[in-house]
Amino acid sequence: MKKISLIALLAIAAPAVFAQSQDASPTVKVPGYSIVMPDRTVGKAGAGFDTYRGAYDLSNGQVLALTERGSTMYAQLDDGERHELAATGYGKFVAKDLSLKITLERKMDGDFGGEMLIAKSSSVAGQPTEYVRIALR
Template sequence: MKKFAFALILNALSIAAIAQTAPDTETVTIAGIEKPISLPSNYHKMWPNEYREYQGAYMLSNGKTFSVFSKGTKMYAKMEDQERHEIVAIAPNAFVSLDEKLKMRVDLHDDGNVSGELLMLVPRANIAGSGVSSEELVTIAFR
């Protein structure tokens, strides 16, 4: 019986020694999920005379109207059936909302046509009254 107990203790110690000396080769790095719309640190608020040419209503590829307007010295963007978002410039023709739910690029052409892209986080449909609210990223083209 003593031999059995001694063998059991030796076995346990050898397993512990192996576990302590095993190389750490099984490290897994998990990258965080990048936000689809983020407010960069180098944005600037535009003065009304700077964004006047962007103000107006735009037709989108989904058939809805998207408006850019000002109130006082602030610039806003709004989808016809959504809430308004205060926007700031991140490039001469690109804007992002302060609440990080909207990002757009507006290309004004010499012939009066407009093109560009709108990325917007919109509420996902609530399935079966689950009460779980989430958002999905929608990309819409300017017409």
């Protein structure tokens, strides 16, 4: 009986998975994710901001810029709005308006990688916020 249930489930899910694989978009909608501000944050030095400051090409073709003004850190996508950041750990940042969550790491080859979670507000009142996950290249 378990085999039949599994086969039925796979048969139902296969068209949805195939449709997703045909989508040329390099972003992934991530159910169950959220962006929250932790109780404790760290300073610029504790987050290694000077190491990560700069511009990053994203897998969806956009550019993420991490900048600072005085002691305040910012993230900006392309020519869009700047979002003030709070550092939550080394290479980890959350926009204070809870619109972005960025995780960066230095790879073994010295290059940088990571991912970014972007909150997309629903156009329908009462619907949950949708999150899109984008890789940094």
